[in-house]
Amino acid sequence: MYDYMFRYILLGNSYVGKTAFTQKLSKGLYNHVYEPTIGVDYATKSLLLDNGKQIKCQIWDTAGQERYSMLLRNYYKDIAGAIIMYDITKRKSFNNLHFWIKELRNNGPKNVSVILIGNKKDLSGKRVVSKQEAELFAKRHKFFYTEISVKKEDISEPLYTITKDIYIDIDNRKKGIVVNKQNQNIKITKTNKQKETCCFIC
Ligand code: GDP
Ligand code: MG
Secondary structure, three states, X not given: OOOEEEEEEEEOOOOXXXXXXXXXXXXXXXXXXXXXXXXXXXXXXXXXXXXXXXXXXXEEEEOOOXXXXXXXXXXXXXXXXXXXXXXXXXXXXXXXXXXXXHHHHHHOOOOOEEEEEEEOHHHHHHOOOOHHHHHHHHHHHOOEEEEOOOOOOOOHHHHHHHHHHHHHOHHHOOOOEEXXXXXXXXXXXXOOOOOXXXXXXX
């Protein structure tokens, strides 16, 4: 039973690891090969915030090819947040971020939280985009920023960061949020105090 459902769109070039990310979040599994995403697909992940609120995150995993961009435009309309991913070993995937940002600005709601993720941190020997460059880029756009390895690490933290950001501003958000009315009268009692950054994955 969730309190709110937040909708996210996951953007970025093909092969950066978007499907690996959503599959690991929702199923806890990592594979070496994923079928190319055709159009869009979605995955869900539940997060428990430290105030006891249960948030169901619905993540639209998109195909990176620009030829699908017309189809994707329908999916930008009702989102609370966007996750934009590039591969730290592929300069083209970083250079193309401007395309995804433009698509988001042109087709998405005004008030959207965005996190930029540099994936494949485990391949840091082949890195071509420095952390400083990406951090600066994210700062200029007022995005959160992190680097991860879907292959090697727990990857729930970036989703938690953006979910918390949306939740604290929930009264000003009009898009991409569904309130579960059935759950609104149920009082959740916490048994132990959690740290600010603590995240429980259900
Ligand atoms: P998508 O096209 O963005 O959905 O990319 P996929 O999820 O299909 O991943 C493309 C390839 O990158 C697959 O072979 C994945 O196994 C691989 N991959 C994804 N994440 C990582 C990672 O963190 N490290 C490494 N080394 N490979 C990854
Ligand atoms: Mg994919």
